[in-house]
Amino acid sequence: MDTATHIAMGIALGGIATADPAIAENPVLFSAVMIGTIVGSHAPDFDTVLKLKSNAVYLRHHRGITHSIPLVLFWGWFISSLIYLAIPNLSYGPIYRWTALAVVIHVFVDIFNAYGTQALRPFSNRWIALGFINTFDPVIFTAHIIGFVLWGIGLNPTIVFLSIYAILVLYYIKRYLQKKAMVKKLTLYYGDVEGVYASPTINQNIWRLAITTNDSFYVARAIDGNIQIVHKFDRVPLPNNRLIATAKTDKNVAAFLSFSSVYRYEITEYDRYTEVRFIDLRYRAKDHYPFVAVVNISENLDILSSFTGWVFSEDKLQDKLLIEE
Incomplete structure (x- = not known):
């Protein structure tokens, strides 16, 4: 929370x-x-x-x-x-x-x-x-504010907050059942679902979803129970080579991989170095995936720069990865 x-x-x-x-x-x-x-x-x-x-x-x-x-x-x-x-x-x-x-x-x-x-x-x-x-969660926070007001006007705080928490238990059950229904719908539709990562939003009727199947990653939104696929990515295993082995030794990449459960990667070659980028698919904001890990590696497999965290523009990311000429 x-x-x-x-x-x-x-x-x-x-x-x-x-x-x-x-x-x-x-x-x-x-x-x-x-x-x-x-x-x-x-x-x-x-x-x-x-x-x-x-x-x-x-x-x-x-x-x-x-x-x-x-x-x-x-x-x-x-x-x-x-x-x-x-x-x-x-x-x-x-x-x-x-x-x-x-x-x-x-x-x-x-x-x-x-x-x-x-x-x-x-x-x-x-x-x-x-x-x-x-x-x-605005429902949970607002429930507490109501409790403070009732306490302030003289009601017994024990009774007030135990009553509120009893109601919130029902609210938690409701949200759990909503998620369970979405996961069931996805499993029935795709059949080969290996995992569903659900992230509720402040809006009670909108959820963010990242779905893993045998050969694909899907990024979706659920609105009023209706699931809309936003992006589909091929599920390609990380190459078993020296470049990726070097990338994994970087502290920023290692931290990202220890935490992220649904991600894709991109490898881009430039004149002086190769960029390896890991993109977490669980977080999406306006068609942008802000949680990343990026490492720039020289031809001699030296790590030139790296970053992990949340960035919302490519310009800001490149500023953090600036390589001295």
């Missing part, structure tokens, strides 16, 4: 915590728990600072180790311990329990969107991305 929704969930969880009389009747303890749930609801995304190092490092680690089982346990303990040390003479147990729950909920809700997490590390490095809730 996006940062705003994670924080909203943290505030809501702090409201639910008032079901404990010890928290409801102690303003200082309530404040400590609220701080814990707000910070805990965002803590796993502290890895966004990795962007300061490079896109490759960020891509390899965002929603990876910071969302893993060991780090989930660590965040709950670390944040609640800091709060306990900063605000003495409070019971540690409630602070820890609610802070830890906020961290767990953060990781849990992240598995439902298209990006996903490596929540099962260290037992598995597999990305878990169920792909039926948008990273920012």
